[in-house]
Amino acid sequence: MGSKQPVWIQRLWTWAVRCKLQRTLDRTYRTISSASVDRLWQTVVDLADVSWHPLLTSTNAPYGLRPKPGLMYRAFTRWLPIPINVFVERVRPRELLSIRLFPIPGLEERVTYRIKSTVWGTQISYSVALRGWLSPLAWSLLRPYAARVASALARAAEQTTTPLSGNQRSNFQAW
Template sequence: MILNFSFKLLTEGGKLLCKCSLYKTYRVASSVPVDMVWGKLINLADMSWHPLFSQTNLPKGLIPKPGLIFSVVTRLTPFPIRAFVESVRPRELLSIRLLAIPGIEQRITYQIESTLCGSYIAYSITLRGWLSPFIWWLIKPYSIKVANELVNAAAKCH
């Protein structure tokens, strides 16, 4: 687990500005093959395994590509949040940016590596904006579980 938090107070033109950012990574080693984990991860229509997301508006079988915009409903709020697929490297990386509310920018990155005994999954969260400490306080209990839940869901399909 890696945590990097920065908080800067700046003055510009007589105004006080606040810049906050948080970067957190969780890592899990698994005996589940990379193909199984990747298959579960890219099925964005089925987020039943995700501790924070409950559903999306994507059809089953759609493969995520950079530029794909979709809606996600979280377990914390009843209204949908827009999500944008930033980057995809098959069997290696999926990066998604959440476009929830002004004052916060959130990027989620999943990295998967193949090992001799299975796979290695890294789940990273980057929060930027003056609301990042509050948002982190809300999502931290869920974020801790994401990588483990992904591995468990892929193992059930195995």
């Protein structure tokens, strides 16, 4: 008679089968902001300043660089100081930014930011799609942070300084 497999091997096998069946995990988060579409777009496309992002601390993108399809740069997470390769896929100004992140072999993340003006304010949509055999494990770690990205973006855009109002002076002088 053959011996029965230990429980941990059975659980590992079940997890591996589930990973193979669920190769892509998708989720979309939405929020409404009082900031304008332009202000939100400026916050999203400022690749050098990701201080508002709950998962990222910094990037190697120079100040002022704007995303264009095909652009590659690196980002650093709050958890580990390892660089993550970031590839810009699609850009529709003031509307959509789609990027792919390659944190480790066996995991690929596609992130899409959509900004749309509505009657109630500006809608921010943050979509995350994880692919690869490590996606279930990564999703269990990322889920609480991913749920906060859209609202963190809204807060950051709302807290930035507003354009010059009538009582403030600019450095521009008319002759």
